[in-house]
Amino acid sequence: MRIVFMGTPEFAIPPLKALIANHQVVGVFSQPDRPVGRHHNKLQPTPVKECAQSHGIPVYQPEKLRDGTALATLRELDPELIVVAAYGRILPNDILALPPKGCVNVHSSLLPKYRGAAPINWAILKGEAETGVTIMHMASELDAGDIILQRATPIGETEDAAALYDRLAQLGGELLTEAVALIEAGTASRTPQDHTKATLAPMLSKEMSPVDWTRSAQEIFNQIRGLYPWPGASTDIISGKPVKLWRAQVVEKHTDAGPGTIVAAGKQGIDVACGEFNHVLRILELQPPGKKRMTAADYLRGHPIQVL
Secondary structure, eight states, rough: EEEEEOOGGGGGHHHHHHHHSSEEEEEEEEEOOOSSTTTSEEEEOOOOHHHHHHHTTOOEEEEEEESSSHHHHHHHHOOOOEEESSSSOOOOOOOOOSSSOEEEEEESSOSSSSSSHHHHHHHHHTTOHHHHHEEEESSSTTOOOOOOEEEEEEEOOOOOOHHHHHHHHHHHHHHHHHHHHHHHHHHHOOBBBOOOGGOOOOOGGGGOOOOTTTSSSSHHHHHHHHHTTTOEESSSSSTTSSSEEEEEEEOOOOOOTTTOOOEEEETTTEEESSSSSSEEEEEEEETTTOOEEEEHHHHHSSSSOOOO
C-alpha cells in the first residue's frame, strides 16, 4: 500500500520503521530543520528526516500546509493512506480528504483522555496509573477522530516522561502495524470517542517548573517525573536560586514543619516538608544553576545545609 508518513521527533521513528518494513512509503513530511548551536548558525535535521533519508525515502518540509503547495505535492505522491505520528501540525481538510483510505494518527494516550501536544507528560503530572496508545481516523477537530485500536500500559511508580516516551513509541509502532493491516483489508473499525470524557494535554512551558511545596509529596514527585527532561521542576529553597530537581522519592515521615522547610540533609538526600504532615519529598539528584547534574549527597559536600 502506498503511504505518506508525517512525523518529526524520535517518538515517530518506530511507527515509521514499522511502515517501511511492511509497506511502500512514498514520501515523508517533517517539520523544517531548526537552527541550533550558540549562534544558531547550524541547521539540525529532525529525527524523522534522518530516518527517512537513511532509507532512501524523499522528505518534504513545508513551512505551511494551507498554501496549496503541500496539497500539490501529495497529489503527485498519490498515497492511498496518510499516517501521522507527532508531526506537530494540524492537517487542513483538503489534505484529510485526499487519500482514499483516509488519514490516521498515532496518539500517545488512551483517547479521549489527554488530547493535545503533551499527553505523555500530563498522564504523569495527573498521577495516572496507566496510559497507552490510540490509532485513530483523523478528523478536523484535534485528536477527536474515531478510534481504530487502543492498547493500555501501566505507568511505573517511578517512571519519568522520557522513559515512558520511549516505551509508548515502540508500542505505537506495534499497534500501527496491526491497524494498517486492518485498513488495507477493509476491516478497520470506527469507534466514536465519548467527547464528554475528553481532557486536554496542552504544551508544556517553563512557567510549570517552580515547585509549590504546599502540594502533597506525591504531586510534587509527579511534577518532577512529568516535566523530565524539559522544562524540569525547580525550586529556590536550597540555595536561594532556581535549582533543577531531577530525581526524588516520596518518604513516609512525620513532620510539623511548614511546607518548603528542609527537615533533613545528608547522605540519603535532602528531605523537604510538603503540604501534608506524614510524608516528605526526598531530593536525590539536582542541578544548581550553571553546574552539572549531581546527587544531593555530592551537592551537600560542597554546600552543607544547616537543619534547624
